[in-house]
Amino acid sequence: MPRLKPFCAPWFPADEEIAAALLSAPFDFEHSARADKLAQRLLAAVRAPEGIGHIERLMQEYSLSTREGVALMALAESLLRVPDDSTLDRLIADKLAAGAFDRHAPVSDALLVQATAFALGVSTKIFAADETPRSLVAQAARRLGAPALRSAARQAMRLMGDHFVLGETIEEALANASADSRWRYSFDMLGEGARSAADVERYFQSYASAITAIGAKAGARPLPDRPGVSVKLSALHPRFEPLSQERVLRELTPRLLELARLAKTHDLAFTIDAEEAERLELSLDVIDAVVADPSLAGWDGFGLAIQAYQKRAAAVIDHIEALAEAHDRRFMIRLVKGAYWDTEIKRAQERGLADYPVFTRKAMTDLNYAACADRLLAAPRIFPQFATHNALTIATIVESARDPSTYEFQRLHGMGAELYAALLDEEKRARCRVYAPVGPHRDLLAYLVRRLIENGANSSFVARAADAATPQSELLAPPRAIIGDAMRTRHSHLPLPSDLYRPLRANSKGVEFGDRRARDALLAERDAERNRLRVAAPSYGKSGVAPRDLRSPIDAALIGSVVEADAQTARDAMAAAARAFPAWEATPVEARADIIERAADFIEARRGLFIALLQDEGGKTLDDALAEVRESADLCRYYAGQARRLCEEKALPGPTGEDNRLRRRGRGVFVCISPWNFPLAIFIGQIVAALVAGNAAVAKPAEQTPLIASEAVALLHEAGVPHEALHCLPGDGALGAALIGDANVAGVVFTGSTAAAQSIHRALAASTGPIVPFIAETGGVNAMIVDSTALLEQVVDDVIASAFRSAGQRCSALRLLCLQEDIAEDALAMLIGATRELRIGDPRDPSTHIGPVIEDTAKARLCAYLAQRRAEGRVFYAGAAPESGSFVAPHIVRLDRASDLREEIFGPILHVATWRAQKDEDFLTLVKDIAANGFGLTMGLHTRIETRIRALAEATPAGNLYVNRNMIGAVVGSQPFGGSRMSGTGPKAGGSDYLRRFLREETVTINTASFGGDARLLAMKE
Template identity: 80%
Template sequence: MPEPEPFHAPWFPADEEIAAKLLSQPLDAEQNARIERLAWRLLAAMRAPKSMASVEALLQEYSLSTREGLALMALAESLLRVPDDSTLDLLIADKLAAGAFDRHSPASDALLVQAAAFALGLSTKIFAADETPRGLVAQAARRLGAPALRGAARRAMKLMGGHFVLGQTIDEALARAAADERWRYSFDMLGEGARSAVDAERYFAAYAAAIEAIGAKAGARALPQRPGVSVKLSALHPRFEPLSRALVLRELTPRLLELARLARAHDLVFTVDAEEADRLELSLDVIDAVVADSSLAGWDGFGLAIQAYQKRAAAVVGHMEALAKAHDRRFMIRLVKGAYWDTEIKRAQERGLADYPVFTRKAMTDLNYIACADLLLAAPRIFPQFATHNAATVATIVERAGDPTQYEFQRLHGMGEDLFGALLAETHGASCRVYAPVGPHRDLLAYLVRRLIENGANSSFVARAADSATPESELLASPSEIIGEAARARHSRLPFPADLYRPLRTNSKGVEFGDRDALAELLAERDAAPAILHAAPSSGRSARPPRELRSPIDSSLIGSVVEADVETARAAMATAARVFSAWEATAIEARVAILERAADLVETRRGALIALLQSESGKTLDDALAEIREAADLIRYYAEQARRLCAEENLPGPTGEDNRLRRRGRGVFVCISPWNFPLAIFLGQVAAALAAGNSAIAKPAEQTPLVAREAVALLHEAGVPHGALHYIPGDGAVGSALVADPHVAGVVFTGSSETAQSINRTLAASNGPIVPLIAETGGVNSMIVDSTALLEQVVDDVLASAFRSAGQRCSALRLLCLQEDIAEDALAMLIGATKELRIGDPRDPSTHIGPVIDSAARARLCDYLTERRAQGRVLYAGEAPQSGSFVAPHIIRLDRAGDLREEIFGPVLHIAKWRAENEKDLSTLIDEISANGFGLTMGLHTRIEARMRIFAEATPAGNLYVNRNMIGAVVGSQPFGGSRMSGTGPKAGGPDYLRRFLREETVTINTASFGGDARLLAIKE
């Protein structure tokens, strides 16, 4: 039998089309009646007095719509991982101050609620009037004792862990499972995804040991009654991502196969858990390769989870049925509704995708779940496993499925016991498997909080069932009844990703790298672009000979540029000054239309621009695409800002007087851009100048004139007059001549602090008009991490902030300050993750780190690293290719945060430890960092909201990032720029930026001078 084709399905089928198809398959009246009767009985069991156990009881007492509920989740997520008492006290007080915990009584019948109410509510009652975090802890410590307060909170969290974690070891979990024979079990050795090879090996060993232990106690039962284990592919490989496909298939596939063989040896159920939507195709590629291995022939225990909230869920069912047929096998399929909905929505918006890969209405997910259930039940080579806590969904499946021995239900341990207990009691032959997390509470509670938040969301059946105010009829309404018609399939308050920022701008178009078709199309566009381009100054002829440009990747010739000389630069300034009046007089709508066409062209020509960005500046694929999107965003944003700002305004005044404000261009703006963002910053500067009605002289960095020439050509093609925009490549002498020219009306510059100071002095020395300078320079950017932070999240954000773009961003992280109590663990995880970064040719999509800009930059970095190595401060040094301008990522140890006084512009991260004995320590650390004089970006990782407030008040940085990475500022959402030695402001991509390119005029007319104030006299009484 031929091998099945790789999985393929449209990423963004229209919700309305799917809804029309699903709504056309209604049940008959008798079926609906039977479903409704069973659903009512199951719901009654869930809501019966004294039966609201575990999560249902917790959500009833601490709704996530209350501050107490959110505070409890924050405590559960972070408390057990905090090693030091000082920070723990602050965390507890911070969360207790967030809500009225004393309103919650420990009189509940649910033990979990009793513990939470006692530990949190009682502690709140003993606090005095001082409600600051330190004051709360101090009062509590005096009355109850700090150790007792910590102990009560820890016991409450451990009790919560005991409810939702079957066992902290597999042996403990097996013992608990054996005590209740009503349920089948699937054991999940939970944890975060692997960040390093060490993590992956540890998770692999945990899975293997679990399979051996489960198999040893599985007894004589046959499939599908056998117990099982669930595995997560992202836990088995540290770079489980679409762009690392070849590496993943080579390294992960044999690991998964080995575990599958072990599970087959014990005849266990072996389920691959679901991941995010962008990993679906990669997951199925791995699964396809594993199940094709002859060693698994004849075994029916292999399975995977399918998420019904994904629009491609039905296609995955079809793929797995075809795969089973091709290999003469039977698969076990766990159908879930989906656990990352909010993440999928945010990612689609951030990536500028055409649509969402998931449904935006919960009722559509429920509707699709039933449709996928029908497909599974009709597939002879699939044993369906329905994971749901929704009584209506359960009743519908029971009605439509027929023989209950040909499928099973699944529930999460700690949830749904009343629901499925009632079902098993009245449905002969029905079965339910418990998805049972196994592992230490401190490691698993972050995952469990995710599950609690998911089930506690306003749209969740579990949360709504726990609310006694929600009527049964509303809970049990069918999803088709809720949707009603196909036109209502989408959430009315969730715009398409393209419309996210309207009316300020249209979101730029992105590419989903997890979609192999979209990725192939992007690479084809890039590879079709010309390899060598030539650039020349746009005004006059230069006496300079062409200068060859060589790639930072491999020193190959990529083009040549004829640089302008001083005379050419002066001629361009004179021409731009003459043309200024005509361009400034162009109607604002006409200027806006030209710029919007230019933004469209940037997106249309993305292939050629990516090729240039990669060959000339060494950009990786994702960095190149991100820069193209930012360029389009900046152009559209400034165009819309100009439309608003350049419209004449009426101002108030006394009767008989007309006051009007208008904003106009200043004249000729000199735009000097850097090489690290040769397209986005270049076009942002030029577009702002042009949008405001100024002429523009565009001087790119010496290293990247080809990208700039292409950008200027696009603007001219869009309709910008050649006289209003001049391309002047050249060295520092040319830049100095432009700045010193008497025609200059403004300068916008991004680059080094030294060059900015030189420009400022030149402008100050001029005897002409006072000229504005808009400067953005670098910074010694720092991130502070305390012991409440989730280390996996910290490592992800540090890798992106410090090493993406080879560390060649103004915003890049230079100094990581780790609380000493967690520094050893954090550093070990960080070094392990850094080892997994691939450095090399950025034209290879799997490359994470490309070259630095040129050999001179490489030499400076190598000299610095040699010095630090001689001092014994290098904690980690990666390996880089010998040819080209590559510098491997390095991690450097510092004695204290204040020791880093200069910006090291490359993939070099410095580490300093800090002590956190009280809340003043954070302010002291910020002061120490601030003493370097810079003020561009800073980051903080903490779960203590009081520390977030201190951070926001104390730091001088222009951009502050909390619990996220520090790069990739979004136009209009995160205006970018610093102060002090990091820039003059206003922020690029912000509402005030364009104002600096404009001059203001007010026109006041005495309207009463024409014989009296006719308007006033005409007012009726």
């Protein structure tokens, strides 16, 4: 069979261009008028007292714009998964304290609202511990006690779940579906994406069993009237990600094909659910491979969901049309508006993309949805399925379609029943399919909250339709009228990702790995630079010492060599920098900042060069290397902006006849000593902070990564930094000691081990010269605490990233995981399963998750530690690593208590301890045990209890506290990085106070009245 080219469309075409094309399309006013009249009738039915459904009433009573609504969402997301009563009581008390639930009286005729209002309102009175009962209900509640109210709260959440889940088993769901013959059904087996092979097997069996059970009950109806099943590709592979493309295609394709063949056997509708934008191309690659299999020929039940809020939606439709033509098939397409909007916006900002992959205005999504609907209705090889709860969208499609038998509508179970009942009364031939989640209430949580947020948002038709204060004309305003002009397509309060940190700085440019064009371009740049360097074979250094034999941690020949500096070279460089300092400091701060910002531009322009060096010399994976390039550019721009603000001369207050001025100036020559684990970002950050503040700098890079440092310094010189004001001296610890002991030292900035920092501190203290600033950032025994309210899938994702990314070679890396004992067994099983799926190997391969440790000596040290722990019987899990090269596999080590870990183990080794949560003080006792190790760098917490978050923020000595996310990747200006105690001196790198330590303050006071009197005072008007 013919094979199409892989799907490839512009990731984020300009909103204005799309809008201009959509707005210029022919517009049928008569068609619009008919649609408007139908929409009015549908809206009237929805707004009738009997038309407002349970969930609509709930969202009206507990709007997400209120504290109660947000608290209810948090309870719905977490309550049912909490296994222990003590934590559950704290969770309920925490959320109920956030709002006045007792003001919500259970007067609604909707059972869901009644139950929720009663359970939460009464619970508020109990858990508030108000000794003066305010009502007879409160008095009764106190007699019931916490266990009864705990049960009531659980029951309220289960009742809410019942409105979204058709059944906890497929058999129950099929029985419930048979109760109303008006609806077709598509069954969605609930569950988060797979993290392990065990997850994949469980989800696969769930899908297969569901298909078999549905097929047995499907009867003799033909497609498209037959029931179906919805499948998530992320549930069928533990690493469903763009950089694992080859593995995903090799392993996921046969699994999906097997399910598709089973669905074909029963002639069911088989729909691939939509995922995040980054997975679109990968999803279509898998779909293309599956539908090309000859065993599926002649079957028209295969389909997929397309999100209209994605700017590539029309291109996806074109691709599927071509696929259908190529295989002489008909496909089903479920057109949805999209449920991950907030996630897509945040992801684009974090990744520094040029634009968003989704529309930023709801009206643009609606406009694009209508255009995509027209496209689908006109496609002969596509059976359209329109998933919407918007009355105007429904009416527009009804008026556009010629024959109701050629398409269907879809709604979510638990929502829109009244709307579509009204439609079916109006249009007897119309058809509607219910998208029906199936599974235990525990698995409902992520899905439920997504639906609550999506349909409770201010822009949601569902939420606004239930609000009688919203005028009909506003609800049914056509999208093209709301947009009006192509230049009004973007959200006015949402900056482009590149402008996120304006006006201080531009966001660094990133790459979306899910965009094959961008990914391939990045790899091509890297490979071209690697080849160029191998031909040029550059050599760095000034002294007459023979080049040092460099060795890659991945056992590959390095590109270039380096000549290390000796003591005389160090003295000469310090003296030259001291001579250059006055002229560089006299350079206006604006000019210095411009040079540093130009360096940021150069770094981004030469990303291929630095990624090649970071991978070959530093053993970095592709995503880590790109992140470090971005951080380097961010540091340059951030410090440039800060310097302009800090170094501007400022007038100070004082008495009349006196002029007081504050100036900040450079100190002299800074010695910058940087580590190998961030050989570009930390190296660059230290240097540019010193330079932009007006200092000269002599930089000693780590022994293991001098090539990266040499290229970085050459770039800074090219950007305009005078050669004599910046020197790069490769060498070992003895060279660093010589630099620190030089008489010209005006300050030292250091990142590395605690022991080395203490040695530098002692050397500076022993000096008889000037007292100079010492800025140190060292490591830590970084801990993450997890309680039983946390979502384990999220915990596992964040632990994997925090503990094992960069082979655990980050100062901020997670070293100690503290699991509440009630969830420890499940959490460890999921964590070990997910860790097994990590690929360890050559970091230059984009699919590698964990590269080597920096050198063989580091490997030997880590292996010796693991051998000791293994002998003690404390190794929970030991991964497998390649034998050649400096590779150390991820390991998980058991501890009896959190206080047992007293030293930083710098590698992919995670220690796990459990803690009890019986009493309130148990949590703070754990925090004290962790703090007893003497460090204070980073700390993590996974919980849904806000009072616990505040308590940790008050009690922890950590400089960086991360809640419900991973603990690495601090963003310049947003998460200034650094610790205290044995983890550093401060101020925090990438923060607003950092440059102050590189500056000296000078005040100039002039008695202006000495020139014959105070002229300004005498001239002052009354």
